[in-house]
Amino acid sequence: MQSTFQSKHFTRLQRLGDWLNSERGLGYTLVAPAVILLLGLIAYPFCLSIYLSLSDRLLAVASSGRFIGLGNFINLLDDSIFRQSVWNTFNYAFVSVFFKLVLGMLMALVLNEITFLKNFFRGMLLLPWIVPTSLSALGWLWLYDSQYSVFSWILLNLGLIQEKIIWLGSPVMAMLSIQLVNIWRGIPFFGISLLAGMQTISQELYEAAEIDGANAWHRFWQVTWPLLMPVTLVVTLFSLVQTFADFQIVYVLTRGGPVNSTHLFATLAHQTAILSGKLGEGAAISLFMFPMLAVAIILQLRYLQQRD
Amino acid sequence: MEQIDRSLVKRLQEGKMTRREFIVTAAAAGVSLSGIAGILASCAPTPTATAVPVAPKPAGTVAPPKPVVTDKLRMKLRSSFITEGNEVLKVVAQQWGKENGVSVEVDLAGMGDLQTIAGTAAETGAGPDIVEVFVNTPHVYAEKLADMSDVANELGAKFGGWYDLAKEACVPASGKWIGLPRFYAAHCIVYRADLFKQVGHDKPAETWDELLAIGKKLKEKKLPPLGFSLAHAVGDGSNFVYSMLWSFGGREVDKDGKTVVINSAETAKAIDFVRTLFQETMTPAVLQWTDAENNRAFVSGEVAVTNNASSIWWQARNVQSIVGAPKNAVDLFNGTQHALYPAGPAGRLLFTEMMSSIVFSYSKNVDAAKAFLRYLNDRPQMDPWVQANLTFCTPLLKGYEELPLMPWNSIPPLRPFKAAAQYGHLPGYPSTNGRAAGEAFNKWIVHDMFAKACTGTSTKDAIVWAEEQLKKIYK
Secondary structure, three states, X not given: OHHHHHHHHXXXXXXXXXXXXXXXXXXXXXHXXXXXXXXXHHHHHHHHHHHHHOEOOOOOOOOOOOEOOOHHHHHHHOOHHHHHXXXXXXXXXXXXXXHHHHHHHHHHHHHHHOOOOHHHHHHHHHHHHHOOHHHHHHHHHHHOOOOOOHHHHHHHHOOOOOOOOOOOOOHHHHHHHHHXXXXXXXXHHHHHHHHHHHOOOOHHHHHHHHHOOOOHHHHHHHHHHHHHHHHHXXXXXXXXXXXXXXXXXXXXXXXXXXXXXXXXXXXXXXXXXXXXXXXXXXXXXXXXXHHHHHHHHHHHXXXXXXXX | OHHHHHHHXXXXXXXXXXXXXXXXXHHHOOOOHHHHXXXXXHOOOOOOOOOOOOOOOOOOOOOOOOOOOOOOEEEEEEOOOOHHHHHHHHHHHHHHHHHHOOOEEEEEXXXXXXXXXXXXXXXXXXXXXXXXXXXXXXXXXXXXXXXXXXXXXXXXXXXXXXOHHHHXXXXXXXXXXXXXXXXXXXXXXXXXXXXXXXXXXXXXXXEHHHHHHHHHHHHHOOOOOEOOOOOOOOOHHHHHHHHHHHHOOOOOEOOOOOOEOOOOHHHHHXXXXXXXXXXXXXXXXXXXXXXXXXHHHHHOOOOOEEEEOOHHHHHHHHHHHOOOOOHHHHHHHHHEEEEOOOEEOOEOOEEOEEEEEEEEOOOOOHHHHHHHHHHHOOHHHHHHHHHHHOOOOEOOEHHHOOOXXXXXXXXXHHHHHOOHHHHEEOOXXXXXXXXXXXXXXXXXXXXXXXXXHHXXXXXXXXHHHHHHHHHHHOO
């Protein structure tokens, strides 16, 4: 009896050993934890949100959850708050990313020239990107306070304005204010990535250009810009995806106000699903982002593959 | 104990100890809660506060059987702006745990966080046993909540009955209590009597028209303006816009909870009035004001009138009580007074900030949670908390109105807050469709209707926009 048990046990162990010895077996085993994580944390929620977006599911109502096809999406297109949020998101993302790229490029060019306290400056300039966004957004909330805004105080004391600026009170100012925070936060990411790209460009190219009589302006457009293009494209697309899905800055600073002029997809989805209890509609809002982000990601992957 | 008591009181009086530290230390030393509240009230840094009689223990209560708790009793409660109240609350909860040999976990959070916590708990069927939720949100989770009728009826019978407001929050069409009304933050108009005198007014405004006239005079004399939040401010902003809508006779929805009736001459009048009030008397900063910004604006002397609970008065009092406080802080506090909301053409109806305790039916501790809530809402525990909160937290039970210990009876500047709940209503009034009303509230439809109208949209377009949105919600 005992011996049969032992032999059974033994053969099992042996089989496991064989499996791990084969290259294929070991490969699958090693990749399994990552796959399980991806399935559990990304694939499952994603499929669930697709299911929710096609249903009339309400928060905390068991009898809800009828399949209604594209009903949520069609209703959304008819909703003025949603249409405004689509415009807000595009405005927020494209304006912010444009300025992050321009200013990040400038930052990279300057950092590339600096030799004095090089590492100190590089470290310091990364800070806005390292600090958790919700914390830095709280700091900005004080900077934009209607009474205690430091910006207003400085401008008043310089005599540049007569009255305090209401940073978050009008649709235009509020959008500009949150874009400024996003730009402030995102510049270091562009700056450091582009700087890394610049340092791979061979110095000889610059020397050759200089001999040919190119000034700094020409050297940038004829040498740096084209050679930096791959890095620039990847960083820009990556940032675009991130900015599209932004949540914290708006949630902390304006909660979508004034009059929904700063609602983005993510904040509107949170308001609709969690606060108003319409899970189905909320899921549909966040999935509206998906095609746009997918296009961005496909472009990015294609480009990377072509380079390989 | 006497000795500990006296040395502590001395340190508190000499300012060597904060009021929060005092509460925690005294409770740890075994001083009874009502004792603490009495000491706090008599040490209040305002000359107008009188000693508060300590609540008598109700006689003849039979000790209930000890509750059984699986793991521990977990609760997420609303934190009060008046921080002493929070300390009392924590001590009370732990005391119940000690008396019953049960472990109790208390977290205090703001309104927004509580809503997210409750939503997640309702959906996942896991989380805290008790959550305090805002206005009529219990209706959103109705299906997942334990029936609280027994506790609610008991408390109602014991303490003079509930205000209608409490029923709007917690009683759906079924007639069951799905939550236990916990407290409301009584609201008033906070105004600077010293500035009113400068423009020839000895009394606060009785009607909104009168307040408009006073505001115009303040502006003419270049004195600080009026300010009522027109932004997404959950408490003070909602208080202003809903109260204006109702006081002028406008309603979002009919009694049936289905027919949207926002498009009315009354709504138009309310909007036109608010626009005039905004353009002619207010600071433009109201377009971004959060619940905290109007407090700061008033305490820093930048506005002469706003709407608020007693927290502005409390802040002003704290600022001027600091040794060496500037004279203008003292003057500001002395000039700060409260008044009942002005009446509109349709009377005086107030949106009222209130919280209810809900117990999720997934909880394994429903009975223990009810036992805890009975204890929490009984006089010996309620009284010190109510006293420490200076009308910021007041039970929705009519029996508390006349008690001498109520801050509005014991502290003269707080008198106008008395029984404010009698004017109180919640979004969706007069319907009981709390779920749809909650959705409209969370989408800021009424807030934005007024804000749009004050920033360039015509009255008609603002109403049509709100009507279109409300029709989608109340279908």
